[in-house]
Amino acid sequence: xxxxxxxxxxxxxxxxxxxxxxxxxxxxxxxxxxxxxxxxxxxxxxxxxxxxxxxxxxxxxxxxxxxxxxxxxxxxxxxxxxxxxxxxxxxxxxxxxxxxxxxxxxxxxxxxxxxxxxxxxxxxxxxxxxxxxxxxxxxxxxxxxxxxxxxxxxxxxxxxxxxxxxxxxxxxxxxxxxxxxxxxxxxxxxxxxxxxxxxxxxxxxxxxxxxxxxxxxxxxxxxxxxxxxxxxxxxxxxxxxxxxxxxxxxxxxxxxxxxxxxxxxxxxxxxxxxxxxxxxxxxxxxxxxxxxxxxxxxxxxxxxxxxxxxxxxxxxxxxxxxxxxxxxxxxxxxxxxxxxxxxxxxxxxxxxxxxxxxxxxxxxxxxxxxxxxxxxxxxxxxxxxxxxxxxxxxxxxxxxxxxxx
Numbered sequence: 001x002x003x004x005x006x007x008x009x010x011x012x013x014x015x016x017x018x019x020x021x022x023x024x025x026x027x028x029x030x031x032x033x034x035x036x037x038x039x040x041x042x043x044x045x046x047x048x049x050x051x052x053x054x055x056x057x058x059x060x061x062x063x064x065x066x067x068x069x070x071x072x073x074x075x076x077x078x079x080x081x082x083x084x085x086x087x088x089x090x091x092x093x094x095x096x097x098x099x100x101x102x103x104x105x106x107x108x109x110x111x112x113x114x115x116x117x118x119x120x121x122x123x124x125x126x127x128x129x130x131x132x133x134x135x136x137x138x139x140x141x142x143x144x145x146x147x148x149x150x151x152x153x154x155x156x157x158x159x160x161x162x163x164x165x166x167x168x169x170x171x172x173x174x175x176x177x178x179x180x181x182x183x184x185x186x187x188x189x190x191x192x193x194x195x196x197x198x199x200x201x202x203x204x205x206x207x208x209x210x211x212x213x214x215x216x217x218x219x220x221x222x223x224x225x226x227x228x229x230x231x232x233x234x235x236x237x238x239x240x241x242x243x244x245x246x247x248x249x250x251x252x253x254x255x256x257x258x259x260x261x262x263x264x265x266x267x268x269x270x271x272x273x274x275x276x277x278x279x280x281x282x283x284x285x286x287x288x289x290x291x292x293x294x295x296x297x298x299x300x301x302x303x304x305x306x307x308x309x310x311x312x313x314x315x316x317x318x319x320x321x322x323x324x325x326x327x328x329x330x331x332x333x334x335x336x337x338x339x340x341x342x343x344x345x346x347x348x349x350x351x352x353x354x355x356x357x358x359x360x361x362x363x364x365x366x367x368x369x370x371x372x373x374x375x376x377x378x379x380x381x382x383x384x385x386x387x388x389x390x391x392x393x394x395x396x397x398x399x400x401x402x403x404x405x
Contacts, residue, residue, distance in 0.1 A: 004098050004106040009037030011068075013098045013106050015214070019078060021118065022204060022220040025087045029074040029094060031064055032214070039068040045097045045105075046074050051090025051114075054079070058097070089115050112215050119143055121201060121223040126182075128288040130281075130321075132192045132314040134229055136199045138181035148207035151216065156202040157183035163193045163311050185227065192314045197227040230307050232317055233298070238274070241301035245270065268364075270297045274322070281319045345404040352397035356380070358390045360404050368392070372400040 004011040012034040020026045029046055043065050045058030056076050063074045079088045091113050099105030119140060126135040136157065143150050153176065159168040166187040173180045185197050201223045209215040233241070245267050252260040277293045298307075345360040360366065365384045370392065372378050378398060383391040392402065 002098075002106045002108050004033075004100070004103070006039075006100055006103050008039050008100070009035065011035050011039060011098065011100075011106075013096070013108050015094075015096050015108070015110070016216070017092075017094055017110065017112065017214060018216045018218055019087060019114065019116070020218045021087065022218055025078040025080070027076045027078050027092070027094075029064070029096070031071045033068075033098065035068045039100050041101050042066060042068055042071060043099050043101075044071075044074075047095040047097075048076055049093040049095075050079050051088050051092065052079060058095075062099075086118070087114070087116075110212075110214065112209070112212060116145060116148070116207070116217050116219075118219050119145070119203070119205060119221045121203060121221045123201060123223055123225055125225060125227050126288055127227065127229060127291050128286070129230060129232055129291045129294075129314065130317045131286060132229075132316070133288075134185040134192050134197070134227065136183045136185065136201070136225055136227065138183075138201060138203070140203075143176065143203075143205060145207050145217075147210050148217065149210055151206040151208045154204040155180065156204075157199065158202070159183070159185055159197055159199040161185070161187070161193060161197045162195045162309065163187075166191070166193060168197075185229075192229065194229060194231040194310045194312050194314060196309060197225075197229065199225045199227060201225070228307075228309070229314070231310060231312055231314055232294070232321065235322055238322065241298070242270070242274075245301055266300045270300050273297050278322050281321070282323055284319060286319070346401060347404075348401050349399050352399040354394050354397060356392040356394075356398075356402060358392070358402055358404070359388060360390065361388050362404065363387050366404040369403040369405075370400065371403070372398065375401075 002013045004013055014032045014034065016030050016032050018028045018030070020028055027048060031042075031044065043062030045060075046063040047058045048056040050056070064071050066072060080086065081088045091111060093109060093111045096108045096110070097105040098108070122139045122141070124137045124139045126133075126137055128134070136159075138155065143153060153174055155173050155175075157171045159170075161168065166189070168185060168187050171183055183199065183201075185199070186192060202220060203222075204218070204220045207217045207219070245263060248263040249260065249267050252263060254260075273293055274297055277290060277297070280290060280293075345358075345362055345366070347356075347358050347360075349356050364387055368382050368390065370378050370380055378394075378400060380398070381393045383393070385391055390402075390404070
């Protein structure tokens with residue numbers, strides 16, 4: 001380390017460099033010299049050489065000036081790459097000429113090969129409209145940057161919603177635990193609403209170079225999330241949706257096979273998914289998977305037409321909202337057949353014949369697997385007579401078993 005000496009005392013000349021990327025990227029130089037005594041009239045001209053060879057010349061009279069206890073910080077704009085708009089990578093050289101009055105200056109030069117990649121934030125919208133509980137989670141896998149050590153983190157959540165008179169407090173923290181990464185969208189009255197939330201996540205980081213402790217990078221990463229929250233449809237609304245889809249199935253039956261197959265597939269999906277949702281609620285499962293299942297169902301039932309926000313307050317929903325315990329059965333859905341996705345059927349044909357007739361009563365067109373007496377798969381012509389009857393025809397006399405699922 002270089003030493004400057006005058007009548008006032010000795011100065012171990014040193015300085016630090018920071019690339020501040022939080023707004024307009026700047027190179028900042030701060031005096032870190034050690035003074036044996038106070039120095040007045042310090043003058044430090046600074047010359048910066050950029051990776052493109054352009055030199056930022058020192059200012060006559062000094063770029064850092066004043067008394068040793070109150071020196072300013074030097075700032076210079078950093079060049080941007082024409083390719084990605086980020087700070088140009090490469091070698092930066094800073095020449096630091098420390099002087100006081102007419103004394104000969106002490107020159108210290110530091111060189112850094114800059115190659116830093118900003119952190120890209122990831123988030124997860126944790127939405128439970130049944131409980132209700134709405135959160136945004138910072139799921140960024142890591143804040144580590146190669147060749148740098150994380151020195152500090154400042155995380156800021158800022159949220160607003162479209163509900164008049166409702167406000168959400170900002171949250172700032174400096175940790176990396178799961179709790180630090182979560183932000184509840186409850187307003188100042190601890191309420192959630194059927195509304196649109198806008199959440200901005202801002203994370204400011206300072207990374208110090210692992211080898212050159214005098215060099216650091218201050219960066220800011222941001223991400224905006226739009227979170228749409230809805231009140232749950234009533235039981236009657238769900239029945240209406242199911243009826244509408246069922247009517248489409250019947251409309252195109254025997255008229256348009258492509259549309260009939262499309263709506264039949266969708267109908268079976270929503271019925272089985274709704275059955276799963278009801279079963280989950282019946283056994284007391286209250287996690288956010290319930291919301292995911294319901295949203296998948298509604299996307300089909302509403303043909304992906306966006307829902308309109310009502311701005312009403314969300315309350316705790318009874319687990320019996322769609323339950324069969326509360327007198328909701330599949331047969332109570334108008335024109336909707338009772339359906340169990342786990343129901344299957346099998347029949348043994350001990351006597352060999354050319355035709356097997358099967359009345360299964362499943363109320364659907366199940367998949368069919370045929371085996372002989374030794375459980376080897378065999379093949380026959382399958383005819384779906386209706387949703388409850390199948391006829392299978394063989395070229396030769398056959399005995400065995402039929403599995404329907």
